[in-house]
């Protein structure tokens with residue numbers, strides 16, 4: 666974690682106490698809010714207010730756990746490094762744009778100043794003042810912008826350099842997130858595959874059991890049939906003989 670940059674990002678949202686969160690909070694594991702409050706030396710409500718402000722920007726995230734005895738939720742927090750860096754990049758982009766406009770302005774618009782009173786007017790306002798200082802009435806002199814432009818350009822270069830570092834950090838964070846995602850997907854795919862294999866193994870075993878059960882049932886039925894088939898022909902022969910008898914008797918009639 667680039668602590669210096671993350672601190673700057675946090676400071677822009679929640680001031681000094683938010684900056685102090687770096688070092689207390691982690692980018693990986695969650696920290697209990699009561700522990701955070703203790704380390705910041707603030708009340709739990711003050712701590713939560715800062716964390717909520719940061720969480721609105723997505724710069725911190727939380728997980729909650731229900732206290733089984735008391736029945737309320739306790740939150741734990743961690744820093745979302747990527748979002749913090751992106752937030753800082755947004756601020757820097759704006760500053761760089763402002764600076765570019767200032768440089769362009771100094772290069773195209775003339776400025777006039779009173780060196781005695783140390784005040785400066787742009788061309789338009791100098792014209793309104795009739796090129797005379799409103800304080801001491803000396804004649805305004807056209808300012809030499811070269812040093813101002815030089816200073817702006819130096820500042821611009823510094824910010825561009827910083828932006829480069831932030832962009833590199835952001836890219837690194839993104840690849841880290843992507844790798845994490847890939848690992849999670851791989852794990853899920855593996856789990857699904859194993860689950861599928863387990864299920865097919867189970868159904869195979871169930872089928873086997875069912876088949877065995879049926880076989881046993883058949884075998885039992887076969888056994889039951891056997892004694893019946895021995896007694897049946899006896900009964901049938903009796904019936905047959907009686908039928909034959911009736912037939913015979915009918916013939917006699």
Ligand SMILES: [Zn+2]
Nearest residue numbers: 779782798801
């Ligand atoms: Zn003056």
